[in-house]
Amino acid sequence: MQYAEPILRLIKALSTLPGIGEKTASRMTLFILNAKGGYAEELISSIKDVRDRVRRCSVCMGFSEKDPCRICADASRDAAVVCVVCDYRDMIALEAAGTYRGRYHILHGLLSPLKGIGPDDIRLGELVGRIRSDGAIKEIILATAFDAEGEATAHYLKKALNRFDLRLTRIASGVPVGGHIEYMDPSTLGRAMEGRREI
């Protein structure tokens, strides 16, 4: 005795989603089966809508209903600075912080020799092409995580952008606001010390 075939199929499709195991996927499937008020229809139509109406911005590789996206089309934003992020959600988080007024480039992943993710698997070529064709860009700010994949991507970019006349910077690593010194790991404290500034 097992679930009926259509149930199994939906469980399988849902467990492909990141962070969703088989148990959660079967909970989700039974929720969809039990849900009232046209929930399944709303879900179907939302997925369709996202697939049909959202495209990739050809400048920054972000998602948008328009191409170029709102940020790339916004003349009031500083065209000289491009902040490079791993994921579209990172860009949303930086925008929510509200201090940055430059543009973005979304890599949709980071280099990972371990996972076999190379330069061609992420949007690195598009970044280099953009820098080559857009003379206004003077600084690239790398806003990636400080882990092995972030390091690998930083290392690669340093080499790939060497031939261009621009600043390559990286956001600061250190103790987060509200974080307690005693709970920080040694490498964070090491970086915080190294990156100390005059007050």
Place this chain on the structure above:
Amino acid sequence: MQYAEPILRLIKALSTLPGIGEKTASRMTLFILNAKGGYAEELISSIKDVRDRVRRCSVCMGFSEKDPCRICADASRDAAVVCVVCDYRDMIALEAAGTYRGRYHILHGLLSPLKGIGPDDIRLGELVGRIRSDGAIKEIILATAFDAEGEATAHYLKKALNRFDLRLTRIASGVPVGGHIEYMDPSTLGRAMEGRREI
């Protein structure tokens, strides 16, 4: 700056699913946007399939492509015993255990005065109706959790089934196989003691 409207709509639809918060829903949405190989289509078609092909078995209230479902239609299963569960997944788990040869009734919820879930919100009326019309039923086994909602449901059933000539039993509560005595909570140990048997 926020996500585009279709993205926000899908995030909202996905965060309605049980156990899915807004962060996970936005991760899922971006995965769907990034996914290749017709993943969005497969997801849409699986949801449609589940909605169109899966129905409720009119006997046990479970989900099935046929009505009555395979178990209710199986003449080799003991029609005298009905095991009452909260959820369709509980039935699947009991079937996987492989020892039970009776039938099932799925309540699709448990009574919960705290959450405002009363007898009419779950499939209790269908159970009583089934017992009334099916003279073959001689035992009802309650296989619900041993928490406040399970207790409330057991208490209600004891009263509601009082007028019928049948045994009302409940699965055993105690130390699970592989569980360590030292880590068990006092109420489990209390129940395990209370339910002790000759060896």
